[in-house]
Amino acid sequence: MSETPDAPRPNLIRRTVFPGSISRAVTTPLQPSVVYASPDPDALDDQYEGRAKGYTYGREGHPNADVLAQMIDRLEGGEGGIVTGSGMSAVTATMLGLLSAGDHIVGGNQLYGRSLRMLTQDLPRWGITATLADPTDVGAMAAAITPATKLLLVEAVSNPTLRIADMDGIEALAKDRGLTLVVDNTFTTPYGFPAYTRGADVVIHSVTKLLAGHSDVTLGYVLARDPAQRKAIYDTNVTLGLTPSPWDCWMAERGMYTFDMRFERAQANAGHLAQVFADHPAVEAVIYPGRPDHPDHNRANALLNGQWGNMVSFRLKGGRAQANALTRAAPQIAFAPTLGDVGTTLSHPASSSHRALTPDGRAALGITEGFFRVSVGCEPIKLLSDDFRNALDATLT
The missing domain is CATH 3.40.640.10 (Type I PLP-dependent aspartate aminotransferase-like (Major domain))
Known part of the structure; x- marks a missing residue:
């Protein structure tokens, strides 16, 4: 057995210098460090x-x-x-x-x-x-x-x-x-x-x-x-x-980086879907600022300058039973309490974002059990229109 002492191990802790480069990264570097060292x-x-x-x-x-x-x-x-x-x-x-x-x-x-x-x-x-x-x-x-x-x-x-x-x-x-x-x-x-x-x-x-x-x-x-x-x-x-x-x-x-493209595509889709909802017999009311029947349409026209956004809300005829039927008939549309995704999401405020309010408090805002908020995404509009028509049909049976 050799009695020669082991060679010292190289120290790897906080001694490796990040490589310099005459070129630069095109994408922003991710810097997860939670602490930064100062010279003095x-x-x-x-x-x-x-x-x-x-x-x-x-x-x-x-x-x-x-x-x-x-x-x-x-x-x-x-x-x-x-x-x-x-x-x-x-x-x-x-x-x-x-x-x-x-x-x-x-x-x-x-x-x-x-x-x-x-x-x-x-x-x-x-x-x-x-x-x-x-x-x-x-x-x-x-x-x-x-x-x-x-x-x-x-x-x-x-x-x-x-x-x-x-x-x-x-x-x-x-x-x-x-x-x-x-x-x-x-x-x-x-x-x-x-x-x-x-x-x-x-x-x-x-x-x-x-x-x-x-x-x-x-x-x-x-x-x-x-x-x-x-x-x-x-x-x-x-x-x-x-x-x-x-x-x-x-x-x-x-x-x-894609916000402007997503915004325009989703906004265009929202205008089409608002009309799909308005034309369907299962829908009691459609709420979309770009529609002349919106209660604040004139103000929206002045304030938003034609940028109506990607959000559409509607009220079904009926209550919780019809709401359940709608979401179950549209499994391909995410039923989720969020908005702004690249894909369309469907939200039911009475059971999510506004569930903390009393029924009377929700009613005062027009939020019934049949009220839905749609965050319209960037899918092909025909696909979205067909999905929602089929889901709305299911509430009538």
């Missing part, structure tokens, strides 16, 4: 105090989030957007970053279900109260304002009832009263309604939906006009750990 304490001070750009810890920001934020910034016409871990984390960071105990919010009464829950159940536990008002009626919004009101929260096109907010009136109201106007622009996207350039103080997106477009990431985005508000939202996002993952940001960036 002075350099770390420079980063934290804004004298130098750099990264420190993944919860405080990372390159993939910044790349995605800059892409959405360009769509909105602003700069300094913040990517968060989900659409609701964007809402949370905004509400908790800009409000304190004793403050009051006026929210649209036709918001995403979890936003409604936050305003009416969660924020009151922290001393922040809310009043819901009809965003299609600026007078109702004005009447809900109190001396403690700090913020207005609306969706330009409501989820899932597709009503059109009086955005011009609400913007003027916010400016007149010195209130922060927050617009959730998820349904419309900047292509449908450029909320930021139209005067919103804060714009929120659930990037999960149309922007990323493939149902494989969960992300949000916030853009604030005022630098102090932007910092408050950022600090809240970091403190609460609402950070997005680099992987999701990288995947969303890839989805964004």
Whole structure:
């Protein structure tokens, strides 16, 4: 047996230099590191105090989030957007970053279900109260304002009832009263309604939906006009750990490259499907902003400039039995509580997004057991039309 000592093993831990190259990657590199090394304490001070750009810890920001934020910034016409871990984390960071105990919010009464829950159940536990008002009626919004009101929260096109907010009136109201106007622009996207350039103080997106477009990431985005508000939202996002993952940001960036093509194809399909629903005897009502029979069609025409979007809602004649028959007869159309996928999805708000509301609360919004929201995708329109006609036929038997 040899007594020669073993040769020292080479150290592989954090010593391998990433190869340099005169050429560059065409795609954005995925950087999953949660920590970044700085050369010395002075350099770390420079980063934290804004004298130098750099990264420190993944919860405080990372390159993939910044790349995605800059892409959405360009769509909105602003700069300094913040990517968060989900659409609701964007809402949370905004509400908790800009409000304190004793403050009051006026929210649209036709918001995403979890936003409604936050305003009416969660924020009151922290001393922040809310009043819901009809965003299609600026007078109702004005009447809900109190001396403690700090913020207005609306969706330009409501989820899932597709009503059109009086955005011009609400913007003027916010400016007149010195209130922060927050617009959730998820349904419309900047292509449908450029909320930021139209005067919103804060714009929120659930990037999960149309922007990323493939149902494989969960992300949000916030853009604030005022630098102090932007910092408050950022600090809240970091403190609460609402950070997005680099992987999701990288995947969303890839989805964004086809956003304009997906938007146009899905929007064209939605217009065709709205007519298919209107022509079918099983359908009681069709809700689509591009139709002249939509209750807010004239306002939609002025606000959206012909960009009606990819969302269509309709009410079946009947209730839960007919709703079950419809979804069972269309297994090829995903029955799922989401929107914005490249494929068409079908949602039943009474059993998903708005199930937390009472039956009377849903009825007040027109959400019956026969109410469906369709997020129209990019499939061939004949295929979609045939699928839905067959599914609607099944509700009549």
